[in-house]
Structure formats: structure tokens, C-alpha cells
Amino acid sequence: MPNPNNEATRRVVYEKSRGLTDTPLTYCPGCTHGTINKLIAETLVELDVLEKSIAIAPVGCSVLAYEFFNCDAIQAAHGRAPAVATGIKRAEPSKVVFTYQGDGDLASIGTAEIIHAAHRGENITVIFVNNAIYGMTGGQMAPTTLVDQKTSTSPFGRAEATTGKPILVSEMMATIPSATYIERVSAHDVPHITKTKRAIKKAFENQINGKGFSMVEVLAGCPVGWNLSPVDSMKFIAETMIPYFPLGVYKDEGVAV
Amino acid sequence: MKVLMKGNEAISEAAIQAGCTAFFGYPITPQNEIPEYMSAKMEKAGGVFIQAESEVGAINMVYGAAAAGVRTMTTSSSPGIALKQEGISYLCGANLPCVIANVARCGPGLGGILPGQSDYFQATRGGGNGDYYTPVYAPATVQEAWDMVFESFDIADKYRTPVQILLDGMLGQMMEPVEMKVHPRLNIDKPWATNGNADKRPRNTITSLSLFGEVLEAMNLQRFKVYEEIEKNETAVENTVKEGDTVAIVAYGAPSRIVRNAIDELRAEGINAALIRPITLWPYPYDTFQDLPKSVKHILVAELSMGQMVEDVRLGVNGKYPVHFYGRTGGVVFEPGEIANKVREIMGKPAKPLASGQKQMTDSNLKGGI
């Protein structure tokens, strides 16, 4: 029987990925950005492309992501990350280029850039974090804010009559003929985190294999912006967000599913 | 051997010859020949051409390509350049080299597609947010536009800054013979590039962000130290004023050539006028106005605008001479006779009829009077 205190027989089951730097994450307690950051970091290490990767950080809560990913990184103007990624990827086609964008960044100010990066079939990977709110600026209403959800600019709840219904980004992106892979996942519990990582991995493998534009939409929690505890935020994703934002593969290998 | 080319074509081919391998454009008149030329030639030259979704998209693609360390360019015309200001501010904040050509038209707003010089403030004062400048080159001939493209890429790389080439639609559309001289390229290492080579060096990051006041201030101070170097080394002007000349006429770009004709006309009738032509609009050749011959009594500024560069001339003159202004806008181009008549007026001589039949502007007109 092995000695339980024998260091030689000990095995690390889980540790912080070397795909992340030592810089402490600046996100609020329980923010899903940290979870998604590490899934990307782990994926880049597992695919052995960390050193040849270039991250594009957005404006928003993850504006400092260029300090977190342990690879070359660049900070882009609000919404413009897909255009910046296009410039880098076309200049350095053998490198792995990805954008990391929130819903204010991608689904509001950056709609033109994301749609046209997909429309051109840019061989890049986009990780789209949908937490239904502008977190960094103080919890304002986003295009993905749910109807009746209270935010600092929809204090009585999002009114459908004047602000419409939440935009369904994955469904919309799947209609773009040159997009290769579009999937919506969630990071609210460990089984879903495992599925999220699988989707992220596929999105990067597509790029490495030259298959073109891949986007993974990850449903995420904003406990501070939502005025919920981190644990209740995860429940909110499961019970309220997922019914409106159905999980699944919306397009694969250029074929809508 | 010289080749007959449009200004827009000269800029395109010169960029390719200067080693630009990434061009990002968007259609807008009167610069359309540039993206059209690039779409035909760039790929064959081993580079990238993209017609972006917007001017905003194009300048951000430039931001990406510049960050990756390649020579990159975008071009547009006035309202399109207005859209690029966000990107230009970020490029300056992140110290990224690139070249931006503005084949200017008239404004404000959609304005018109005829040539104008009313983007002077936009180009020289920093049209975006924050403390920054970009070097601005103002070619007057198609040949000069060709040569300036090479210089612009070198200056951009040398000082890690965006460089603007400001010409007007007249020069963009004008055909002139060009000596297609390929100037030697300044080769500068870019160890800061985010080009995915973190296996060979520590990882690189590029950002214009700092949330700490002292850090951001230090970044700005460092940038202004570079600006001081640019002002010292790169200020360029053509000054033809000699002892005995009484009127110095200041004009830049293609309209400076109309002013030359006016000067010929004036000198033939005994009025000693001479041209001062700023070649760089930032840095501006302010010192020129302090070192003029004693014979100079008046300065006249001629622009295709309501008077923008005239403010820089006044800064340079600093009260030493009376500064007069003559301008046309909306795409109306002054004829030599208008400039000559303005000088005659300054010198107390009678006006002569204009060959074009255009109306002579009065000071009152240019202040909004009818």
C-alpha cells in the first residue's frame, strides 16, 4: 500500500494554467470572466499554441485581459476587436489569433465588425461572453439584457415596447454564409464548463486547421451587475437565461444545424 | 523614364514599392483609385488587400497589422477620415506606425466631392481624443506625393507614430509625369510587435490603456519627447522669400501652384510677392515667420477653406506682420487672379478682371457676409 504522505506518489489533478500570467484577475467575486479566461488559457496550452497566440482584449470588464493571457496580446477599441484580429491574422496567417469580447462590445457597438469578420470568413476564433449587461461601466442595459431585467439604465426592467427583445447573437451569426462554427454554451456549473471548454477547443482547432471563422457564445454571470450572489447568479443563468438563449451548435463546418 | 499617373495611383504604387504589405480601404470619392489599384496589385506584390466594412473597420485592421509589425496603410477622404479618428487616437496611444492618406474633399458633413483644404484642423490638431499629434505631409505635385509615401513609412517606423498624407481631390485626380524612383527603405527592428513569437522572446503587449494617473502621464510625456524630436528633425518648408520681397504668400498642397501663378503675375507688374509653402503641416514651420527678410511687410494666407492654417501662420508671425487671408470653399478653387487681386488690395492697387469670371471674395464675405 502506498504511503499517503509520500510526495513521489502525489499527483496534481488541477492547478492554475500556465496559459495565465501571475497578474491577479481584476474581476469581481464570482464573475464568470475568470472561468472563461482560464478555459481559453488551458486550451491554448493543451493545443500547444500558447506561444504563437495573439489575444485581442476588448473594452469592458475584460479590458485588462491582455495582462492575463500569457501570450502576445493587444487591447482594441470598443467593438473593434474583430477588425484588429483581421489585421493581425492577415499579416501573420500562421499565428493563432482570437478576440475576447463581451455583449456590449460585440453585440452593440461592434456589430459591424463581428458580422463582417464572419462575412469575410476570417480564420480567427471569437469568444463572446454574454452576461446580459454592461458590467464595467456600472451595470447598464445591454442588447442581450432580458425583458423586464432591471439594470442601471432600465431601472424599471427592460421594456420590450421601447427597447425590443434581447438580440440572439449565435442565431444571427449562424445565418452568415461564410461563418464556419457557431455554438452557444454556458459556464454556470461544472458539467457546462466542461462543455464550454470543448467548444472553445473546437473553435481554436478550426483556426489551426484553416477552417475559418468560429465563434463560441458563453452565457456568463455578473453577480454585482445583477445584484445577485455568485451562487444565485449561476442559478439565474440556468433558470432564466438558458430558456431564452438556447444552448447548442448553431452552425458547424459552414452548415447550419 | 517618367510615367503619367494620377495622384491616387502614385500613392498606391509608391506604397507597394515602399514595402507596404497590408492595405485596408473603403470606397469614398475622390480616393477610389487607391483601393481599386491595391485590389489589383497588392496580392501580386505578396501583400494583403481588404475592402473593409467601414472606415472604422479599415483603421482598426491597420491597428492590428501595425501591431503585428508590418508596413500598413489606409486611405480615405474627409468624412471617412473623420470616422477613422477613433483608430488614429488609439494608434497614437499605442505608439503604432502606419500611413494614412486623406484625399480631401469639402465639408462639413457629407459636403461635396470637390477638392478642399478644410481638414487642416482635423489633421494637425488631432481629430480624436487625448494629447497627440501625427506628422502630416502635404504634397503639391504627383511626384512629391510619390516621394512622400516613402518618407512617410520611414518616419512612421522611426518614431513609432501614424503619419498622415494630406492632399486634396485635385491632386488625387490629377495626372502628371512621375519619376518612379524607389527610395531606399529605412529598416527598423520592431521587437515590440505582437506577432505571436513569444517562444523566442518575452510576450509582448500593446495597449493605450493605463488606469494609473502617473503611469499614463509618463506615457504621454514620453510621447511628447518623441514629438519634440520630430519637430526638431522633420519640419519641412519651401521658402522662396528673398530680400526685397514685400509680400509673403503662404499656401500648401496643390493650391500653392495656383499661388505661384499669381506670384508670376504680380512680379511682372512690380509687386514683389513670394511663396512660403509648408511641406509638413505638423510639425509646422513656425520659425520661418520669425526669420523673414526685413523687406517683408505683409503676409497673405491662401487656402481652400474658411481659414484654418492661417491660425498657425499667426502663431508663427506672433504679431510681427499683418496677416491677411484669402480662401474659397465648397470645392470652388481660386484662380491666380483672385490671389493677385487680394495682394493688389493689400498694396493699395486697383483690382483686375478675373479670367474665370468667378466672383472675388471680400474680407466681409469670408467672415460670413454676403
Next chain:
Amino acid sequence: MNKVIFDEAGCKGCVLCVDVCPKKILAPDKSRVNAKGYNPVVCNNMADCTACAICAKICPDSIITVERG
């Protein structure tokens, strides 16, 4: 014995790990706060740890290391 190790200085007290631990052996230590001002999560019964690493997987701040031994 299996081991769950917290980088306590980085803990933000979100307690997502506490919520998902199948053995319910994690809890914030209410007797102290870390430099960030949070009650750091600790393991109260290491002997029951199965090294499933579910706590580490959900930790947004990557402060949990899990060892099997």
C-alpha cells in the same frame, strides 16, 4: 491523503466552490479576512476530499490546486 490547496491571498470569497463541493467540506473562514477583504475559503475535512477538482474547475480566479495522493 488528497489535498485541496487555496492560494488564500487570491480568494474573493465568492463561495462558488463551497456550493459545488459534493462532500460539502469547504467553507469560508469567518474568523479572518485576507488582504482583499474577503473571508478565505478553507477545507474543514481534508480526509473526505475525493480530489474530484470540481471546486477548482468552477473557481473563476484559479486559486485552487488539487492533488491526489
